[in-house]
Amino acid sequence: MEKTSQVNLDHDELEVGSRIRELRLEKKFSLRELGARLGISASALSQIETGKRRPSVARLHQIVSILDAPLSAVFGETTGNTFGTSVELPEGAVVQRQNEASELILEGGVEWLRLSPTPIPGIDLLKVTYPPGGGWDEYLRHNGHETAHVLTGTLNFDVGFEHHTLAAGDSISYSSTSPHRIKNPGTEVAVAIWLVLNTSTAV
Numbered sequence: 001m002e003k004t005s006q007v008n009l010d011h012d013e014l015e016v017g018s019r020i021r022e023l024r025l026e027k028k029f030s031l032r033e034l035g036a037r038l039g040i041s042a043s044a045l046s047q048i049e050t051g052k053r054r055p056s057v058a059r060l061h062q063i064v065s066i067l068d069a070p071l072s073a074v075f076g077e078t079t080g081n082t083f084g085t086s087v088e089l090p091e092g093a094v095v096q097r098q099n100e101a102s103e104l105i106l107e108g109g110v111e112w113l114r115l116s117p118t119p120i121p122g123i124d125l126l127k128v129t130y131p132p133g134g135g136w137d138e139y140l141r142h143n144g145h146e147t148a149h150v151l152t153g154t155l156n157f158d159v160g161f162e163h164h165t166l167a168a169g170d171s172i173s174y175s176s177t178s179p180h181r182i183k184n185p186g187t188e189v190a191v192a193i194w195l196v197l198n199t200s201t202a203v
Helices: 011-026 033-039 042-049 057-068 073-074
Strands: 103-105 111-116 125-128 145-152 154-159 162-167 171-177 180-183 189-195
Touching: 011 042, 011 057, 011 073, 033 042, 033 073, 033 180, 057 073, 073 125, 145 154, 145 162, 154 189, 162 171
Parallel strands: none
Antiparallel strands: 103 111, 111 125, 125 189, 145 171, 145 189, 154 162, 154 180
């Protein structure tokens, strides 16, 4: 069973758990039912929803995939903004200042920073920071397509049966349905820009 860090969380991180709970209730899943789909106990899922524990990157992807929601839902967008929902984009320019970007710190210190000032249907744009040794060991699969561009440091990408080591300036693109895992093998922080194209995972 995947272990999950128990830490003191700030307000924004506490909100992530409540957003997961809102998505779960919207899809009419009980704690026990969703926990079973995730392979964890209802108690462990409850600790994530109440902010007592941080989900890992893999766990968060698994949750939004089962609940048929975009990653943007955990950053505070309306829970009704699931795949296939029409979203009216604002006219003109929308500016997001550096101190306004939504940030999420996951298990192991991996940080997600949402770069898009406004939600764009089917697209998530993130800046992801991996501390030394950060990432995950288990393979992850979910619907969609991902493109990553490494800004600093080094990241290992295992996609299917292929291994790729990317340094600053390198990019990679792959189907999210292929088993994949990502790890920072170095002693320095690694930072990458992520473009995630979402597709429906109706349950």
